[in-house]
Amino acid sequence: MAETVVFARPQALAPVPTHYCPGCTHGVIHRLVAEVVDELGLAHRTVGIAPVGCSVLAYNYFSTDFQEAAHGRAPAVATGVKRARPDLIVFAYQGDGDLASIGMAEIVHCANRGEKITVVFVNNAIYGMTGGQMAPTTLPGQVTTTCPLGRDVSQVGYPIRVAELLATLRTPAFVARAAVHTPLHAVTAKEMLRRAFRYQAEGTCFSLVEVLSTCPTNWGMPPVEATEWVEKNMVPYYPLGVFKTPDGLDRAPRPAPATEG
Amino acid sequence: MAKKLMKGCEAIGEAAIKAGCKLFFGYPITPQNEIPEYMAHRLPQVGGTFVQAESEVAASNMIYGAAGSGERVFTSSSSPGISLMQEGISYIAGSELPVVIVNIMRAGPGLGGILPSQSDYFQATKGGGHGDYRLLVLAPWSVQEAADLMQDAFDLADYYRNPVMVLGDGLIGQMMEPVEFKAERTPCKPLPPKAWVATGCSGDRPTNIINSLFLDPEVLERHNQKLKAKYDLMVRDEVRCASYGTDRPYEVLVVAYGTVARVCSTALDDLREDGVGAALFRPITLFPFPYAELRAAAENARAVLVVELSTGQMIEDVRLALEGSRPIHFLGRQGGMLISPEAVSERVSAISAGLPEEVRHG
Numbered sequence: 001m002a003e004t005v006v007f008a009r010p011q012a013l014a015p016v017p018t019h020y021c022p023g024c025t026h027g028v029i030h031r032l033v034a035e036v037v038d039e040l041g042l043a044h045r046t047v048g049i050a051p052v053g054c055s056v057l058a059y060n061y062f063s064t065d066f067q068e069a070a071h072g073r074a075p076a077v078a079t080g081v082k083r084a085r086p087d088l089i090v091f092a093y094q095g096d097g098d099l100a101s102i103g104m105a106e107i108v109h110c111a112n113r114g115e116k117i118t119v120v121f122v123n124n125a126i127y128g129m130t131g132g133q134m135a136p137t138t139l140p141g142q143v144t145t146t147c148p149l150g151r152d153v154s155q156v157g158y159p160i161r162v163a164e165l166l167a168t169l170r171t172p173a174f175v176a177r178a179a180v181h182t183p184l185h186a187v188t189a190k191e192m193l194r195r196a197f198r199y200q201a202e203g204t205c206f207s208l209v210e211v212l213s214t215c216p217t218n219w220g221m222p223p224v225e226a227t228e229w230v231e232k233n234m235v236p237y238y239p240l241g242v243f244k245t246p247d248g249l250d251r252a253p254r255p256a257p258a259t260e261g
Numbered sequence: 262m263a264k265k266l267m268k269g270c271e272a273i274g275e276a277a278i279k280a281g282c283k284l285f286f287g288y289p290i291t292p293q294n295e296i297p298e299y300m301a302h303r304l305p306q307v308g309g310t311f312v313q314a315e316s317e318v319a320a321s322n323m324i325y326g327a328a329g330s331g332e333r334v335f336t337s338s339s340s341p342g343i344s345l346m347q348e349g350i351s352y353i354a355g356s357e358l359p360v361v362i363v364n365i366m367r368a369g370p371g372l373g374g375i376l377p378s379q380s381d382y383f384q385a386t387k388g389g390g391h392g393d394y395r396l397l398v399l400a401p402w403s404v405q406e407a408a409d410l411m412q413d414a415f416d417l418a419d420y421y422r423n424p425v426m427v428l429g430d431g432l433i434g435q436m437m438e439p440v441e442f443k444a445e446r447t448p449c450k451p452l453p454p455k456a457w458v459a460t461g462c463s464g465d466r467p468t469n470i471i472n473s474l475f476l477d478p479e480v481l482e483r484h485n486q487k488l489k490a491k492y493d494l495m496v497r498d499e500v501r502c503a504s505y506g507t508d509r510p511y512e513v514l515v516v517a518y519g520t521v522a523r524v525c526s527t528a529l530d531d532l533r534e535d536g537v538g539a540a541l542f543r544p545i546t547l548f549p550f551p552y553a554e555l556r557a558a559a560e561n562a563r564a565v566l567v568v569e570l571s572t573g574q575m576i577e578d579v580r581l582a583l584e585g586s587r588p589i590h591f592l593g594r595q596g597g598m599l600i601s602p603e604a605v606s607e608r609v610s611a612i613s614a615g616l617p618e619e620v621r622h623g
């Protein structure tokens with residue numbers, strides 16, 4: 001009987017183990033990106049931009065060419081690559097400290113210029129690699145090593161909703177938020193990523209998919225609890241969906257729950 | 262090609278295009294705005310791309326990305342902006358990418374002023390950003406030389422896979438002089454194919470990764486030593502300097518670079534008429550610094566005068582070159598104030614007449 005392959009490693013994913021902690025969903029997100037790149041037939045002309053943060057070594061985990069960016073500057077580096085070689089498919093892979101704190105200027109202006117790149121923005125509401133400090137995305141009351149009594153919004157403000165913020169820009173773009181804490185969510189996340197890469201391949205617009213992720217290590221909970229924490233605490237503050245499409249038919253974001261903060 | 266009257270900033274921009282550079286990323290800052298303005302106007306005419314970045318930080322990271330794609334790229338700025346670019350410059354040096362950076366220096370520190378200065382010598386030649394790296398630094402003294410060095414800068418950057426800085430001051434950027442571009446130009450270095458670029462991988466080679474992260478200390482040390490070997494080659498092969506009046510007897514050797522050397526050369530002519538023997542030594546590469554050449558030129562002099570638009574920065578390299586073999590005097594202006602030929606003549610005459618004190622620094 002002939003064997004049929006029903007599951008295999010995507011070609012765009014390197015055949016190596018990752019250093020990610022048990023229960024961290026970076027690995028899932030890497031895989032979804034690689035599947036999309038493969039399925040759209042883009043791998044041979046794709047260049048990734050790695051960030052500073054837990055996914056700093058992303059260049060080891062994809063079998064595409066890569067450039068490693070300084071902290072927060074991936075959108076600027078991606079701009080340089082894309083402007084030098086518009087025929088390439090350029091994606092930046094960034095965490096929330098990288099993109100929403102030190103790199104806020106770069107992401108806003110990259111989106112506003114309408115650079116034809118794709119940003120995969122992984123939001124786990126904390127600084128992972130440096131050991132669990134407060135991020136711009138840390139939830140109100142969430143305990144981290146630099147807000148040991150919980151995030152006090154009267155002192156440090158509210159967590160930044162990046163997808164919503166970028167969706168306010170006039171320049172056409174595709175901006176969405178997804179999650180990967182259940183298989184069904186992961187399937188939806190892949191569709192968002194597929195749309196994002198397709199828009200780039202067609203030369204349509206800037207695209208960004210924010211993906212809610214886990215950090216069991218720095219959240220201080222087992223992996224299963226961490227996925228439940230995403231559903232219970234992150235999804236209500238960071239609603240999932242498409243916030244902006246290039247044709248202007250923006251889906252109105254769901255209103256934030258009244259209980260926030 | 263016929264000579265054309267051009268502003269320094271415009272000549273620098275045109276020289277980049279003549280060198281095959283089709284990409285510019287930059288941010289406005291006085292006194293070099295004519296460079297981005299020229300590129301914004303000219304690059305679309307030659308099929309190139311101009312991007313006004315949101316900051317110098319972003320600009321320095323954009324040129325990193327573009328250089329990693331193998332295309333010739335440059336940026337320009339002035340002192341405070343160059344400070345902001347140090348992040349990108351350090352990563353570019355660490356990742357061994359060829360870029361050209363123009364610094365049209367203005368007076369500092371801090372916001373300082375907008376008038377000409379040479380107070381970024383330390384920053385340009387001794388590091389600037391973090392880590393163990395060097396820039397190859399070229400210092401033109403005329404608009405023509407700025408245009409020539411700008412074209413060489415791209416060849417040197419490609420050859421060494423290293424950032425090259427063209428270090429001028431507000432005078433070189435703003436003054437107009439005749440410039441001639443050669444119709445056919447031969448690169449000043451052989452240009453190896455760029456097999457290392459990150460432009461997509463079809464699986465026929467290992468992936469190319471542009472990177473300066475080496476977590477294993479042994480690997481990073483080897484990388485540091487590889488960079489050092491490259492800088493040693495620059496020291497061996499790329500020193501450039503010029504001398505004026507060294508073919509006749511001289512008592513005082515004046516050392517200056519950039520437009521200040523132009524001022525000094527005027528002073529030398531006046532001094533010669535007055536019967537005072539003086540010559541001029543002008544480093545053209547500030548890194549690598551012409552230590553041996555300066556030492557040789559100073560052997561014929563009784564004393565050395567360093568002239569700079571700073572409180573004394575290059576003078577430290579002059580000291581290293583002379584190793585105490587000659588008394589070293591200093592004449593400097595700061596804050597955007599200029600040095601007149603008369604001031605230089607007066608100081609040289611005083612030294613020649615036996616001015617007792619050396620000015621000590623550091």
